[in-house]
Amino acid sequence: MLFEGLELVSALATLAACLVSVTLLLAVSQQLWQLRWAATxxxxxxxxxxxxxxxxxxxxxxxxxxxxxxxxxxxxxxxxxxxxxxxxxxxxxxxxxxxxxxxxxxxxxxxxxxxxxxxxxxxxxxIPEEDLGHLFEVYQQFVENVFSLPVDLPFSGYRRGIQARQILQKGLEKAIREKLQxxxxxxxxxxxxxxxxxxxxxxxxxxxxxxxxxxxxxxxxxxxxxxxxxxxxxxxxxxxxxxxxxxxxxxxxxxxxxxxxxxxxxxxxxxxxxxxxxxxxxxxxxxxxxxxxxxxxxxxxxxxxxxxxxxxxxxxxxxxxxxxxxxxxxxxxxxxxxxxxxxxxxxxxxxxxxxxxxxxxxxxxxxxxxxxxxxxxxxxxxxxxxxxxxxxxxxxxxxxxxxxxxxxxxxxxxxxxxxxxxxxxxxxxxxxxxxxx
The missing domain is CATH 1.10.630.10 (Cytochrome P450)
Known part of the structure; x- marks a missing residue:
């Protein structure tokens, strides 16, 4: 009976841990999804x-x-x-x-x-093909770091994503101005x-x-x-x-x-x-x-x-x-x-x-x-x-x-x-x- 009780407690603890993990995962995922748009x-x-x-x-x-x-x-x-x-x-x-x-x-x-x-x-x-290829590489770096935790430290994914966005926006501004002209x-x-x-x-x-x-x-x-x-x-x-x-x-x-x-x-x-x-x-x-x-x-x-x-x-x-x-x-x-x-x-x-x-x-x-x-x-x-x-x-x-x-x-x-x-x-x-x- 003692072992059965311990197994029941263990099972309930595992279930509670799973529910907490899922809840945290959903909360963090939603927050990162919102941060992803703020980062753009x-x-x-x-x-x-x-x-x-x-x-x-x-x-x-x-x-x-x-x-x-x-x-x-x-x-x-x-x-x-x-x-x-x-x-x-x-x-x-x-x-x-x-x-x-x-x-x-x-x-x-x-x-x-x-x-x-x-x-x-x-x-x-x-955009010339060579510039387009470079812009794509920068864009990939941006995308790879979009869901990074918002910790703005050197070499962090968040910092790399922000830097990639800045380079992207410079390239896009140039393309937009040329298009408008x-x-x-x-x-x-x-x-x-x-x-x-x-x-x-x-x-x-x-x-x-x-x-x-x-x-x-x-x-x-x-x-x-x-x-x-x-x-x-x-x-x-x-x-x-x-x-x-x-x-x-x-x-x-x-x-x-x-x-x-x-x-x-x-x-x-x-x-x-x-x-x-x-x-x-x-x-x-x-x-x-x-x-x-x-x-x-x-x-x-x-x-x-x-x-x-x-x-x-x-x-x-x-x-x-x-x-x-x-x-x-x-x-x-x-x-x-x-x-x-x-x-x-x-x-x-x-x-x-x-x-x-x-x-x-x-x-x-x-x-x-x-x-x-x-x-x-x-x-x-x-x-x-x-x-x-x-x-x-x-x-x-x-x-x-x-x-x-x-x-x-x-x-x-x-x-x-x-x-x-x-x-x-x-x-x-x-x-x-x-x-x-």
Missing amino acids: RDKSCKLPIPKGSMGFPLIGETGHWLLQVFSKIFSHEALQSYLPKIRLVIQDTLRAWSSHPEAINVYQETQKLTFRMAIRVLLGFS CTQGKDYSDALDILIESSKEHGKEMTMQELKDGTLELIFAAYATTASASTSLIMQLLKHPAVLEKLREELRAQGILHSGGCPCEGTLRLDTLSRLHYLDCVIKEVMRLFTPISGGYRTVLQTFELDGFQIPKGWSVMYSIRDTHDTAPVFKDVNVFDPDRFGQARSEDKDGRFHYLPFGGGVRTCLGKHLAKLFLKVLAVELASTSRFELATRTFPRITLVPVLHPVDGLSVKFFGLDSNQNKILPETEAMLSATV
Whole structure:
């Protein structure tokens, strides 16, 4: 009896320790998330940062104006204007990957790709490639130290993050000034154009500091999660060649890919992508099974009950996207990669409002979700129509969830160029070695 009592006390102590640890973890995580946004902004920035607003003032008059701005930035017309530029950035990147003699680290390269997309397309900056590469390295240093504890000591992560932000803002200020001086030859309005023009229309002309802060936040929003999803997309196409071939069949049926194999010439449009139903299913399944972000925080506005538990007004709560996708009763065989679950015959995501929420849900759903899905669809189309790629390791790497979902070794893949019939073209050195003398 004595031993049983000791075991019970030990078990209760362990449970209490676990609850305390989880509580502390949630509190620290939320505080670091808020500090992360404070670290992106200069102290002189005049835009308010209400608690829990993800850095954007989404309340009051200013919030209403910003929501209008973002509705323009991610509108159908804006996405159509971004599309050709996004496709060019992706095509240039895939050509570079295919010309590389060795396997590439996909996660690292997709980070460069999404950073370049944000700079070239979303912000419309004409930064030389060499400067862009340096800016990317500084940006990575900034991102790696964003969640550091706010201890401002020499060689601390916080100090490195602040120094990286200062260098970034100098580079961004230079790019912004050059952009403001050179207004000729623009064939579309990018996100920064829309932000600047909208602020003038509402009598809120933004200072240079506010422009730099807004620019940095736009880059951050378009960077890590999109790189994570892009890596997961490539990994699943490698794992499931039948899915890749079915995707190619749809591209042929829609006239995007010739029956002989080579991609058709012409402009890719939003209405064309909207007809690619299987492509949409593939992207949805990638985002269901490999959601980049595990969840999010919300503040309780009104006391409510959930499964018999009362949640008081004012509490901070966290919802889990991954757990929701794993436990939602509408999904069958939840661990299986099966794009057809989203097809018209099954439509597993149509039963219920909050079973599938890779971009969050409700009024606080991700504002840039349509741009993210557009980027992933264009990447999938270009991968299916212009690329051949092989896993460069014996097995697929395991996945880590911190800070966003990604393979632990970055996913090593060898890409090949293609001839007009979509046959692999070996790099010049390999072709010479394999040639018959």
